[in-house]
Amino acid sequence: MSRTVGDGLSELRGKLAAAGIESSAREARRIMAAALGVAPDRVSLMQTDPLPHAAEDRLSGMAARRCAREPLAHILGLRAFYRHEFRVTRHVLDPRPETEVLVEAGLGAPFERVLDLGTGTGCILLSLLAARPGAEGTGTDISEEALAVARENAQGLGVADRCNLLKSDWFSAVEGQFDLIVSNPPYIAAWEMDTLEPELRYEPRGALTDEGDGLTAYRAIAAGAMAHLGPGGRLLLEIGWRQGPDVSEILRAAGFDSLRILSDLDGRDRVVSAARTLS
Numbered sequence: 001m002s003r004t005v006g007d008g009l010s011e012l013r014g015k016l017a018a019a020g021i022e023s024s025a026r027e028a029r030r031i032m033a034a035a036l037g038v039a040p041d042r043v044s045l046m047q048t049d050p051l052p053h054a055a056e057d058r059l060s061g062m063a064a065r066r067c068a069r070e071p072l073a074h075i076l077g078l079r080a081f082y083r084h085e086f087r088v089t090r091h092v093l094d095p096r097p098e099t100e101v102l103v104e105a106g107l108g109a110p111f112e113r114v115l116d117l118g119t120g121t122g123c124i125l126l127s128l129l130a131a132r133p134g135a136e137g138t139g140t141d142i143s144e145e146a147l148a149v150a151r152e153n154a155q156g157l158g159v160a161d162r163c164n165l166l167k168s169d170w171f172s173a174v175e176g177q178f179d180l181i182v183s184n185p186p187y188i189a190a191w192e193m194d195t196l197e198p199e200l201r202y203e204p205r206g207a208l209t210d211e212g213d214g215l216t217a218y219r220a221i222a223a224g225a226m227a228h229l230g231p232g233g234r235l236l237l238e239i240g241w242r243q244g245p246d247v248s249e250i251l252r253a254a255g256f257d258s259l260r261i262l263s264d265l266d267g268r269d270r271v272v273s274a275a276r277t278l279s
C-alpha cells in the first residue's frame with residue numbers, strides 16, 4: 001500500500017523542521033508539488049490521493065538535498081523574484097527579496113539605457129527591462145556560467161532582443177554611457193562568511209564576498225561609474241545593512257552627489273542611491 005500525499009507531506013514537513021528549516025510547511029508543499037509536477041496550491045486538494053512511486057522517489061531525493069541545507073531554489077531550479085520566475089543554478093546568486101527594493105528604485109528613475117554590474121541570474125536587469133518596454137540594457141558578469149543563466153532568463157522574460165550580456169570585470173569590457181547603473185555586488189566581508197546560514201555554502205563564493213572588508217566592489221564601481229553615467233544619471237547599489245555610511249563616503253569621494261539611503265521591508269538600510277549632476 002502506498003502512502004497518501006497528505007502522509008508524505010507531514011513526514012516531509014517534520015524532516016525539514018528537524019533540519020532547522022524555519023518555513024518547513026511552505027517548503028514541504030513546494031517540494032511535494034515539484035515531486036508531483038503540479039502547482040503548490042493543488043497539493044492540499046490531493047491530500048488523500050496515493051503518492052505515486054515515481055513521485056515518492058523524486059520526493060526523497062529532494063528532501064535529502066534540502067535537509068543538507070541546499071537552497072530550495074537550487075532544488076527547484078527556479079526562484080520567484082519581483083514579477084517573474086528566474087532560473088537559478090549553483091553558478092549564480094539565488095535572488096533575494098531585499099533586492100526587489102533596488103528594482104523598485106530603478107523603476108522610479110527615468111532611464112532608456114541601463115547597466116547591471118554582476119548580473120548573476122539577471123534578476124535586476126531583466127526585471128527592469130520587462131517593466132520598461134522601450135529600454136535597453138547591458139548586464140555584465142565575470143562568470144561565463146552566470147551569463148548563460150542570465151541569457152536563458154532573458155529569453156524566458158522575452159527581453160533578449162533588448163539586452164546585451166557581456167563578460168566583464170566590473171567596467172573592463174563596458175562601453176558607452178547609461179542613464180542608470182545598478183549593482184548588487186559581493187559585499188559580505190571575509191570574516192562574516194562563517195557566521196551565516198548554511199545555504200550560502202552552495203552559492204558561488206565570489207558572488208557573496210570580496211574576501212576582504214566587503215567594500216572592494218564599491219571602490220571599483222565608484223572609480224568606473226562616473227565615466228559611464230550620462231549627465232543626470234543615477235547609480236543604485238545594494239548594500240549590507242551596516243554599510244550605508246562607508247559606501248556613501250566612497251561615492252561622495254568619487255564625485256557623486258544627491259546621496260540617499262533606501263531601506264528594505266525590514267527597515268534596514270539596503271540601497272544607496274547617488275546621482276551624477278549635470279555639469
Ligand code: GLN
Binds near residue numbers: 092099118119122124
Ligand atoms: N545581480 C544578481 C542579484 O542581485 C547577482 C548578484 C551577485 O551575484 N552578487 O541577485
